[in-house]
Amino acid sequence: MLPANRMAERTDEEAITTRDGLREQYGDPSPNAVAVARTYLDEHHRRFIVCSPFVCIATIAGDGFPNVSPRGGQPGFVHIRDEHTLVLPDRPGNNKLETLDALVQNPKVALIFFVPGVRETVRVHGTATLVRDAETLELGRVGKKLPLTSLEIHVTKAYLHCGMALVRGRLWDRDYVVEPGTLPSFGQIIKDQAHIEAPAEEIQEGIEELYREGLY
Numbered sequence: 001m002l003p004a005n006r007m008a009e010r011t012d013e014e015a016i017t018t019r020d021g022l023r024e025q026y027g028d029p030s031p032n033a034v035a036v037a038r039t040y041l042d043e044h045h046r047r048f049i050v051c052s053p054f055v056c057i058a059t060i061a062g063d064g065f066p067n068v069s070p071r072g073g074q075p076g077f078v079h080i081r082d083e084h085t086l087v088l089p090d091r092p093g094n095n096k097l098e099t100l101d102a103l104v105q106n107p108k109v110a111l112i113f114f115v116p117g118v119r120e121t122v123r124v125h126g127t128a129t130l131v132r133d134a135e136t137l138e139l140g141r142v143g144k145k146l147p148l149t150s151l152e153i154h155v156t157k158a159y160l161h162c163g164m165a166l167v168r169g170r171l172w173d174r175d176y177v178v179e180p181g182t183l184p185s186f187g188q189i190i191k192d193q194a195h196i197e198a199p200a201e202e203i204q205e206g207i208e209e210l211y212r213e214g215l216y
Contacts, residue, residue: 059099186207
């Protein structure tokens with residue numbers, strides 16, 4: 001890693017700081033990549049989202065810094081109300097509320113949907129409203145449990161993204177699955193970082209119970 005003073009000393013030849021410089025380095029975008037973008041959800045986007053159990057949502061906090069957060073559920077847990085509207089139920093978490101706090105300050109959001117085993121993804125841009133009306137919350141019901149709120153997302157852009165990143169990373173390749181014990185348990189990490197006196201095994205047991213009983 002470069003020291004901070006070295007990073008500040010980057011010359012124009014070493015750093016790209018303008019849009020013109022960016023295009024000079026990379027050239028024009030692929031015509032097909034531009035052509036497939038839509039201002040609504042077409043039949044291919046909708047079919048993909050119905051099959052997706054996992055999405056990452058990006059927001060912009062009041063200080064201008066981005067935040068990205070994962071969301072998961074049964075395939076199709078993100079409800080398609082129509083070709084311009086998605087409903088994403090909010091589920092119990094750590095109550096830091098980074099995503100929700102950001103979007104009540106700036107409603108612009110971006111999402112990327114994944115389908116296990118599929119190399120391509122679907123990306124969506126739009127604006128989100130945090131809602132709690134009974135009809136919308138009902139779309140996120142799981143058994144007897146309703147979400148406290150849901151995100152109603154007005155779609156402004158949607159497109160399929162090629163699978164080059166997932167192919168490079170071999171995301172769905174079983175040979176890349178990390179063996180147990182390669183990384184410390186989440187309980188051990190929390191113990192270390194939060195300076196908790198309880199044994200890591202005890203903390204991990206609490207996490208596993210949360211995963212079993214507190215998902216919804």
